[in-house]
Amino acid sequence: MLDARLERNLEHCEDGENENFRNFMLEILREYFGEHENYADVTALDVACGYMREAPVLTALLAQPVHAVDSDLRRINALRSKTSAVAAVCGDARNLEQIYSGKKFDLIIVRHPDIHSDDWDTMYQQCRAVLNERGILVTTFHSSDEEFKAREILGDIGFEICRSGQNKHGNWYYGIVGFAGIDGFVIVAKKSASAHAIGAAENGKAAAGNGGIIPEEVDPSDVSTAMRYLIGNVDPVNLSLIYNSIKSGA
Numbered sequence: 001m002l003d004a005r006l007e008r009n010l011e012h013c014e015d016g017e018n019e020n021f022r023n024f025m026l027e028i029l030r031e032y033f034g035e036h037e038n039y040a041d042v043t044a045l046d047v048a049c050g051y052m053r054e055a056p057v058l059t060a061l062l063a064q065p066v067h068a069v070d071s072d073l074r075r076i077n078a079l080r081s082k083t084s085a086v087a088a089v090c091g092d093a094r095n096l097e098q099i100y101s102g103k104k105f106d107l108i109i110v111r112h113p114d115i116h117s118d119d120w121d122t123m124y125q126q127c128r129a130v131l132n133e134r135g136i137l138v139t140t141f142h143s144s145d146e147e148f149k150a151r152e153i154l155g156d157i158g159f160e161i162c163r164s165g166q167n168k169h170g171n172w173y174y175g176i177v178g179f180a181g182i183d184g185f186v187i188v189a190k191k192s193a194s195a196h197a198i199g200a201a202e203n204g205k206a207a208a209g210n211g212g213i214i215p216e217e218v219d220p221s222d223v224s225t226a227m228r229y230l231i232g233n234v235d236p237v238n239l240s241l242i243y244n245s246i247k248s249g250a
Ligand SMILES: C[S@@+](CC[C@H](N)C(=O)[O-])C[C@H]1O[C@@H](n2cnc3c(N)ncnc32)[C@H](O)[C@@H]1O
Pocket: 047, 048, 049, 050, 051, 052, 053, 054, 069, 070, 071, 072, 075, 091, 092, 093, 094, 110, 111, 112, 113, 114, 115, 116
């Protein structure tokens, strides 16, 4: 049975919350995917969706069914009973690769992650793993402290921050400095190119299976070839990105 909170979340978000969230998402969609009527080719995943108070807005803006995951079966069942425009799954946000086995998304939303902060690294790493190369992560917070913490984590795990800070479309309820009701602070991020290169290098190393040993016949002054043995079969563009990121200490 739906409880009062769910009814409120799905149908009557208060104080213009849905309108604000819609304006926010429209701005993001236009900026990253261009101006389209229904964003027919944009695939979206809502991580830790809860009752998915954002469902009415996302399903109205996006033509394809929105995917959503939460570890609370009661919330997922309530969501399923409310709308068929969302492909809702009960699962752990720390396990997205396994849940979506090969599927990738253009837009990943993590709105107010209520996951233990020790697990944010894993959750955001998993978001990165199921994010398309052109994709963006949109994550929102109640407080500037949370946003700061997430920004640090995202930088460490290979995201490039495109936008961060206070959200002009946030819903400010409480009048407390540094704290907002809904979507008060936001980060928009995409995969960073150097981290992509490092990821490719790690894959190459695994594939090379040579334990990082440079064979004697390789001239050590031939740095490019030597590096290939060390880190695997990485294409030259990625090699230069890795070199630059090592050099800059990134
Ligand atoms: C504050 S709610 C956010 C719901 C919705 N995104 C919003 O902004 O209203 C946080 C949700 O995180 C879910 N959650 C907590 N740990 C999780 C995990 N490890 N995997 C998936 N969902 C999780 C909870 O069940 C809860 O529904």
